[in-house]
Amino acid sequence: MWRTYMREEKNVRLTSSEISVVWSSFQNNSFSICILKYFLANVDDPDIKSVVQFALDISVQNLNFSKEILQNDNQPLPIGFTDEDVNPTVQRLFSDSFYLYYLKNMSKVGLSVYGVALAIAAHADVRQYLSQAIQTSTQLYNKTAEVLLNKGLFVRPPYITTPNHVDFVDNKSYLGGVLNINNRPLNVIEITHIEANVETNALGKTLMVGLAQVAKSKNVRNYCLRGKEIAGKHVQVFAKMLTEDDLPSPMPWDLEVTDSTVSPFSDKLIMFHSSLIIASSISNYATASAASLRTDIATSYVRLSAEVAQFAKDGVDIMIKNAWLEQPPQIPDHKGLAK
The missing domain is CATH 1.20.1260.10 (Ferritin, core subunit, four-helix bundle)
Incomplete structure (x- = not known):
């Protein structure tokens, strides 16, 4: 076929x-x-x-x-x-x-x-x-x-009570402000993205813990440890958004890392893995920011994205230095050929 x-x-x-x-x-x-x-x-x-x-x-x-x-x-x-x-x-x-x-x-x-x-x-x-x-x-x-x-491991988003009628936004106060003062409660779209980012960052943190434990290069180890710290901080930021509205922050559990220090992966693969996680996070944050109508939440996504983008750049520098970054196909350098 x-x-x-x-x-x-x-x-x-x-x-x-x-x-x-x-x-x-x-x-x-x-x-x-x-x-x-x-x-x-x-x-x-x-x-x-x-x-x-x-x-x-x-x-x-x-x-x-x-x-x-x-x-x-x-x-x-x-x-x-x-x-x-x-x-x-x-x-x-x-x-x-x-x-x-x-x-x-x-x-x-x-x-x-x-x-x-x-x-x-x-x-x-x-x-x-x-x-x-x-x-x-x-x-x-x-x-x-x-x-x-x-196996009872599926992490469900929180259940909520919703109004029994349809309503429309009729006041700019619905958007709130960046200072998070007297903001309206979260809506279901914002909850969906926040919960998803809690889960993915918790998974990313565990992954970085394990990879830092086995990476051969000191630079790669330190990079993974930095990734662990960033992911942990982002989990706290998103979890706080939920708990401030008296919502639980569902978390994956039994994400165990063993005491192994022997790497199953090359450092090149570890860095590529990190770059995939970073790209996914930036994409998730961009989508969540566009879907969030509360200004303080959208602003948080932009701020966290900037931190992740800098982390990504530092990772690319490591990959270039070690000749681990394979170049995608590109058009000929016509200006250079003309010279």
Whole structure:
């Protein structure tokens, strides 16, 4: 079936956007395969192991599809990540529950990234690939959610009491102010984004704790420790928004990090992993800021985004210094060639 689509537009070149989508997918899935091979090698719970295996199969399939699309367009294949970047045989670093929360977040990111990418794709091969990736990401989320629910680990947003009538905003005071004085209660849209950012930052903090524990380079260790501190601070900021309105702040639990100090990952992979988390956070904050009508909340997202952006820049500097940052395809330097 896939090859039928591959033949459909064999003479149609990929656009710059399509090259970007497929090139990034190659990078991300080669990375995911390394992570998931390690998870699969030391997971104990058979239900969780089944979901990890499913996620690994998806990543392998997506990598093969993106590789074939790039080759058919005569594009050089990225290096990405290989077996040299992972050692699945070392002692486990995280708990089985962490794997579940990680896969839940992985599926959410996949749905978002592939959905946006599909909307800019024209090539039949790319559209078919992205459509299939959205479908398998949906399946991964549902499988992960079912296991989380069955084990009592699913973190639900808070329940609230809502009015029994429809109302409209008729006063600018609804927007509040940046000083957080006499602001109105949170609405359900704002609660949704705040709770999601509590959960993702709690997961990110645990991940950074583990990676800092095993990173070989002092610079990478210190970078991960800084990431842990930032994520922990952001959890507190978002949790306070909820508790100030007498709402609980749901948190993932059993996010255990073992005492292992032997790294299953290369420092290059650890830094790439950090960059993916940062990119996801900036995207989440931008979406949440646009959806939040209370000025103080939107302003907090902007402030926190600036902190994350600086953290991202410092990470890029480390990757460049160590020749770990693979350059995306770009147009020729026509000005330089003219000289």
